[in-house]
Each structure stands twice: as C-alpha cells, then as structure tokens.
Amino acid sequence: MKDLMFASFFRHYLPWLLIGGLLPFTFAPFDQVWLPYPLFALAFCMLPTLARRNLRQFALAGWCLGFGFFTVGVSWVYFSIHDYGNASPTLAGGLTLLFTALLSLFFVLQFLLLGLSFRYGGLSRLAARRQVLFGGLLFAAVWVLFEWVRAWLLSGFPWLLLGEALPASSTGGWMSGWAPVAGVYACSLLILLMALALGLVINRLLERIRNTAESPPAPDSTGLPSWPDYTFAVLVLALVLGGYGLSSVQWTSANGPVLSAALVQPNIAQALKWKSSEQDRIVRTYIDMTTPIWDADIILWPETALPLYQHQAVNLLKQLGQRADSEQAAFFTGILTVSESDAGEIQVHNSFIGLGKASGQYDKQRLVPFGEYVPMQSILRGLIDFFNLPMSDMRPGRTEQAPLTMQLNSSGETYTVAALICYEVVYPDFVASQAADVDLMITVSNDTWFGRSIGPLQHLQIARMRALEQQKPILRGTNNGVTAIIGADGIIQDRLAQFESGVLRGEVQPRQGATPFARTGSMPILLLCGLLIVGVVLQARRA
Structure with a gap:
C-alpha cells in the first residue's frame, strides 16, 4: 500500500511540486525569464492525466504547486521570524513552512475551480490534443483570476505575479507594451498563452512519437497541427507583435x-x-x-x-x-x-x-500583517517575540x-x-x-x-x-x-x-x-478571463 502511495505521489503530484518550486527562479534576483514557458508547457501536457482525476486530487495537485511556489518564492519570511522575532532556526523554519502551506490554499481553490470547469466541460472525454488546448486555456484564465484573488482575499498577498517578471530584461521585454494598456494580469495571461502554444507543439511531437509505434497508425495521427491549433498560434503571435508595437506608444508626456x-x-x-x-x-x-x-x-x-x-x-x-x-x-x-478616532481612540x-x-x-x-498589525492579536500576542514586533499595532x-x-x-x-x-x-x-x-x-x-x-x-x-x-x-x-x-x-x-x-x-x-490601465484597472482583463472560461467550457461540451 505504501509503495502504491509513493508511486502515485511521484507520478501525479511531484511534478506539480517541482514546477512550483522552480517557478520563482523566474523572478529577481535570478531573472530566468524564459523559465515559465517550459514549466507551464509541461503542466499543460499533464492536463489530460489530470482531467481524469477527481476534485480531491485536483486540490492536492494545486496544493503541491502552491507549496513549492511559496516555499521557495517567499522564503525571506524566515529571516524576519528568526532574526527579528528571536525564534530558533527550527521554530522559524516551522512557522515559515506553516505560512507557505496556508498560502498554498489559494492554489487549492484555484485548482478546484479548474477541476469544476474540466468536469462541467467534459474534457476527459475529448482527445488528448483538445484536452491540452481547452484545458490550457482554462488553466491560464483561472490562474490569472486567482492572481487577482490573491490581491484582496484575507487582506491580500499579490506577491510574485507572473507578469512582474517582464521588467527583468533591460527593455521590459517585447510584451511590455501591454503593461500600461491592461496591467500585470494581462502580461501574466500572455505568458501563459505563449507557454500553451509551446505545450501544444510538445504534445503533438509526443503524440507523433507514440503513433509511429502503432500499426496501423491511429486515425488523425499525422502529427500536424489542426485548425484550432493554427488559429490559436496566430492569435498568440498577434498578441506578441501587438505588445511589441504598443511598447513604443507614449500614454503619458x-x-x-x-x-x-x-x-x-x-x-x-x-x-x-x-x-x-x-x-x-x-x-x-x-x-x-x-x-x-x-x-x-x-x-x-x-x-x-x-x-x-x-x-x-x-x-x-x-x-x-x-x-x-x-x-x-x-x-x-x-x-x-x-x-484620534471619532471614538476617542489614539491611533498610530x-x-x-x-x-x-x-x-x-x-x-x-x-498594512503588513504581523509587521504593522497582528491578526487575532488577543491569541497571538505574547506567544513569541515575532508577534510583538515594534510598531505592530498601527491603524490604516x-x-x-x-x-x-x-x-x-x-x-x-x-x-x-x-x-x-x-x-x-x-x-x-x-x-x-x-x-x-x-x-x-x-x-x-x-x-x-x-x-x-x-x-x-x-x-x-x-x-x-x-x-x-x-x-x-x-x-x-x-x-x-x-x-x-x-x-x-x-x-x-x-x-x-x-x-x-x-x-x-x-x-x-x-x-x-x-495610461489606459490607470483609468480602467484590471477589470477588462478579469472579464476577458471570465468570458474565456465560459466560452471554452461551452465549446468543450459541444465538441
């Protein structure tokens, strides 16, 4: 039984943990801006397997991705707890892992919505290539929506948004033109769509390799892209070129x-x-x-x-x-x-x-939780020095x-x-x-x-x-x-x-x-992601 459990973990969940753990190297100070494309391409190629699994398994895959992502990406929390909260290395490490484990619940909710979309759209009954395309579009849209959710739910933690990797290059990259038009979430979406295009290519190559071993070849197994793939590739190319063109537009003077x-x-x-x-x-x-x-x-x-x-x-x-x-x-x-507040309370x-x-x-x-105010302070105050940091009782x-x-x-x-x-x-x-x-x-x-x-x-x-x-x-x-x-x-x-x-x-x-983004905020791109989810689910049901 234990061997089966370990085999299941290594096959179905370890890849998501590794993708999450490697993804923070996209950002400063590592600035490996190419990294999201192969990582998410791999994730998209795993979607046909994920589509056959239940919601609990979707949630576990999401938690693994989130735990790897936050444990590496926000490891700096350890220094605050250890150096200034006077916690031992073991306690500081444990609290850091608890913090990242809780943050990973964002990805649990994200993958649950993804799983519900897969189930309602009936993706598991589609051919693998359609699962990669439709599933990848759903994945991208849900990912962006939850980057936004992380910006406000429970006071918000919009750290390491995928699109924020753009300024790593000297010119901000050839997608930078979309930042003043639609904001960071639009840049996140475009990065995911480009990764999906790569994932479709990789999936077709893998499919072709499998088909060459079959006799006779499976139907529709030429290994060539189909019209939906062509349409998607042209759309992504247009968005990329559009971002390059928009980068020369001066919205301010x-x-x-x-x-x-x-x-x-x-x-x-x-x-x-x-x-x-x-x-x-x-x-x-x-x-x-x-x-x-x-x-x-x-x-x-x-x-x-x-x-x-x-x-x-x-x-x-x-x-x-x-x-x-x-x-x-x-x-x-x-x-x-x-x-002094209206009630006569002194506020810092x-x-x-x-x-x-x-x-x-x-x-x-x-305000920063724990640094400037302590949530549930009647419980946490006094437990360790970290919950009693100087100036941690401020008001917004x-x-x-x-x-x-x-x-x-x-x-x-x-x-x-x-x-x-x-x-x-x-x-x-x-x-x-x-x-x-x-x-x-x-x-x-x-x-x-x-x-x-x-x-x-x-x-x-x-x-x-x-x-x-x-x-x-x-x-x-x-x-x-x-x-x-x-x-x-x-x-x-x-x-x-x-x-x-x-x-x-x-x-x-x-x-x-x-800029246009300064006037409209993120609402246009969020509406687009919502429409994308609905449209893909309806199209998948008709396929």
Whole structure:
C-alpha cells in the first residue's frame, strides 16, 4: 500500500511540486525569464492525466504547486521570524513552512475551480490534443483570476505575479507594451498563452512519437497541427507583435523640466532602530548625510526614518522644513504619526510627509500583517517575540487622501506626488487608483526586516512593474536597499548597493497623463478571463 502511495505521489503530484518550486527562479534576483514557458508547457501536457482525476486530487495537485511556489518564492519570511522575532532556526523554519502551506490554499481553490470547469466541460472525454488546448486555456484564465484573488482575499498577498517578471530584461521585454494598456494580469495571461502554444507543439511531437509505434497508425495521427491549433498560434503571435508595437506608444508626456533628486540610505541596523539610546545618533546620521545635498530639487528619507513620532520631532521637522524652504527644495520623509478616532481612540499611522517646497501627509492604507498589525492579536500576542514586533499595532489611513504636492520655484511648476509606503506598491489596482492623476510616484520602504534574502530584490522588481503600468517614474527610498530611481519605462536609471550607507543622486522627469490601465484597472482583463472560461467550457461540451 505504501509503495502504491509513493508511486502515485511521484507520478501525479511531484511534478506539480517541482514546477512550483522552480517557478520563482523566474523572478529577481535570478531573472530566468524564459523559465515559465517550459514549466507551464509541461503542466499543460499533464492536463489530460489530470482531467481524469477527481476534485480531491485536483486540490492536492494545486496544493503541491502552491507549496513549492511559496516555499521557495517567499522564503525571506524566515529571516524576519528568526532574526527579528528571536525564534530558533527550527521554530522559524516551522512557522515559515506553516505560512507557505496556508498560502498554498489559494492554489487549492484555484485548482478546484479548474477541476469544476474540466468536469462541467467534459474534457476527459475529448482527445488528448483538445484536452491540452481547452484545458490550457482554462488553466491560464483561472490562474490569472486567482492572481487577482490573491490581491484582496484575507487582506491580500499579490506577491510574485507572473507578469512582474517582464521588467527583468533591460527593455521590459517585447510584451511590455501591454503593461500600461491592461496591467500585470494581462502580461501574466500572455505568458501563459505563449507557454500553451509551446505545450501544444510538445504534445503533438509526443503524440507523433507514440503513433509511429502503432500499426496501423491511429486515425488523425499525422502529427500536424489542426485548425484550432493554427488559429490559436496566430492569435498568440498577434498578441506578441501587438505588445511589441504598443511598447513604443507614449500614454503619458513630460511635465516640466527634469528635476534633481537625492535619496538618503542610512543603513541603520533594525535591532538598534527603536532603542531610545540610539535616537540622537540616528538623527545625527540623517542630518549629516543630508547636509551636502540641499541643492537637490527633491530630498527623500526612507520609511519611518526617524525613531520618533511626529509630535516628538516638532522642532526638528520645523528646522528641516525651514532649511528646505530656503534652499528651494521639496523634502519628504516617512514618519510615525498619531491621530484620534471619532471614538476617542489614539491611533498610530505609518505616514509620509512633505516639508519645505513639498506639502501634505499620507497615512498608509495597506498594512503588513504581523509587521504593522497582528491578526487575532488577543491569541497571538505574547506567544513569541515575532508577534510583538515594534510598531505592530498601527491603524490604516483613510481611503480618500489627497496626493502630496511640490511647488518648486526653480521650475515654476506645481507637481502632485503619489506616496506608496512599502508593501502598498505590490497592489496593481491600488497603485493605479493612487497614481492616475499625479506627476511622480515615491515609494519608501524598510526591507531591513528581510536581511540578505531575495525579498528586497523581488520588492524592487515589483516597483519596476508599477512604473511600467503607469508610465510614471518612481523614486524608491529605503533604509538599507534597494534605493533606486526607476524611469517611466520600468528601467532602473540608478541604484545604491544594498547594506551600505550612501546618497543616491540622479534626475527624474515628472510626467502627466494616465495610461489606459490607470483609468480602467484590471477589470477588462478579469472579464476577458471570465468570458474565456465560459466560452471554452461551452465549446468543450459541444465538441
């Protein structure tokens, strides 16, 4: 019995686990952007076998894929739990695996919907080549829908969206033209459709090899593509060429002159950040690093730069604002602020403020679970240090907040700025709603929590995709990396090395206007995926 169980696992589920485990190498820092095509082509060739299985087996295959995907792709969670939660390696490893196992439930739901679509469409009764084509189309549409589901269900975790691998190449790839038109989910769909085209070719070759061993040959076993295959290949080719053509379209335009920017990266150890004995030293570090750069149009400090609340730093902020004003500079910094709710409750916010020639305040809306708030805190508080991290009892800001502004006398222009604090940049539609009518995006972060892991580099790659979707530049300021200036095409113009203190000086071109994606969000591509599922199921039932 055990031998049969192991044989079943190795045959039916291990391939899905391996596909999931290899897929994260598509993303930064590995940037193997070719990898999804053979991996998903293999997955599509396995669909005829999967189509004959029950829903429980569909769910298990999905869980295996998800567990491999998240265990490798978000392994950086371990560093937060071990290094800053003071958990032993065994406990940190166990909690990380529990976290990725729970995240894998997204893929369980995804494969259950896929299995229901297979069952209702009657795919198991079709020829293998039709199962690959119809099943692959269903797989692609369901995959994209669940990338979107991951962006909002249970506060959302839209990390490692397939389309975000595009900015890995210097030009964003020949599909990058679709990003400002339809967003990251459209790019995910196109990658899957291209992989399906490869899967159809591989499946036909395998079928031809099997047929050459038969005598007489099986009917319709020429090994040549059929008309549906031709039609699909032409459609995919048209989409690819369309993306290449769209990459030259400028949906936004320059607004005013190029501005100089200076981004401060202090590289302050997280273990020292909130120690009262370190406050004066940290403040002095920032001031000393800023003294030589007051000539810049924009000066940026990172997320929660000062180990003080805003009301504790009134005099310091006043001095900084006066200096920035006298130097004709727009000064921005992340800082903790306090407000009082309608019920009289004191609330702490992770905020971003402008001083000098900049003005306004933005309170972070999308908080990080466990880092900024603790779900079920009455149960989890006190269990281990990880559930008692500093500043893990914050409140989200209001949903309607005005953008920050800059009024620079050197250019004579007034600019609007969208602030995105840390984790907020990973939400495609949220960024679209914030950035549609601004001239510049600024994102600040403190990725120190993730140590020397792949997390900060993935975070940078995600920010590049947001710039590409909006065709707006991004200034990205961090405590210890990766501090960068990202152009409106998603290309990094300049960056600082991680784990070093320094100032990144460069230029940024504000841009006005909005991309189609900024106006419509992801709804068109989601509707397309829904229609694709319905259409394929109905066609399969008639086949």
